[in-house]
Amino acid sequence: MTRREGPGDAFDDRIHLTAVDEFLAWGKEHSLFYLLFATACCGIELMQAGGPRYDVDRLGMIPRATPRQADLMIVAGTITHKMASRVRTLWEQMGEPRWVVSMGSCANSGGPFSKWSYSVLNGIDKYVPVDVYVPGCPPRPEALIDGVMALRERVRRYRTLGERSTEPHVVAGHEAPFGARCQLPPPDAPAGDGGRA
């Protein structure tokens, strides 16, 4: 939210002038509720980030137990081909606008499993669109919070009413591994069994 100079100065200090879109983005940026969801050791670091030492609650990040109340999905951990369709289902249950942080090497690119594992998916961005990639194995809570700060920069540019940019906003240090974003499967062909097995 920007403080406007000029005639506004005539108002009381309690009155701020801004654009509606900027105000809404400001609200979203400071209340990124995240889905309580983790599949591997990154989840331990995610829990640490929510604990008293790092305390992401002070950033307005409250864990939610259901995707319907979450704005942000932090994919923390190894995702197998079987799990990926479930992750996709959770992501589809989140309300728009929604953001995804891929946390750690496994969710970014398959990590240590990328070559010799038959079951691990090499990067969750094949199933859900990832906004910010956090490198590390696992990333420390500081690294995750750094990724969240990068995401907040992205959320700040989100326009609810105005025209939305179709260009991916890539934050330095949080780009997709190998420089390539993967193609998502078309929405009418949900990958796997859609989590119904």
Added chain:
Amino acid sequence: MTALSHEQIAAAVRSVCPEVGDQRASNGRPFLHVPAAAVADVARCLRDDPALRFDALMDLTAVDLLQFPYTPPRDDIAVVYLLFSYAHRHKITLEVFAPRQACAVPSVAAVWPAAIYFEREVFDLFGVTFTGHPQLRRILMPDDWQGHPLRKDYLYPADYHGVPHLRDGQSFSTSPPRAEGTS
């Protein structure tokens, strides 16, 4: 409570199934080699004989003997049963060779219910069919997965439901044997 020696257990099992072979593994742990057809009878004897009373199936797993240092070499799937008796505090290991093709072994799920999950896992990863199992289906891999991943001649799928296994731009100097085309 009287723990029996391995020889005593082997003798008791031979009274049910005379073809049971006997072998010591390289780590000194004794094995009984049981013909596949006799597994259910031997299992019932091991559990119900008051002197044996193997009441716990600790684990049921398998080994693919392809590329295994056996002389002469063999390519069977070895199904391994680790048994323990809480009553007598003795242990025994059974080994059953199942041929690679038409890989079938009678289920012991009716003797030890713990085998229901173990046999599903071995079926999923090694492709051993346990005849008489109440609900033999995959337990770890997706239901529509092709092949059995822990077999040594397993071909890694190139993709799963159209999602390629490797990332764009991802390459390795060595890689596992991979199937062509779709899964």
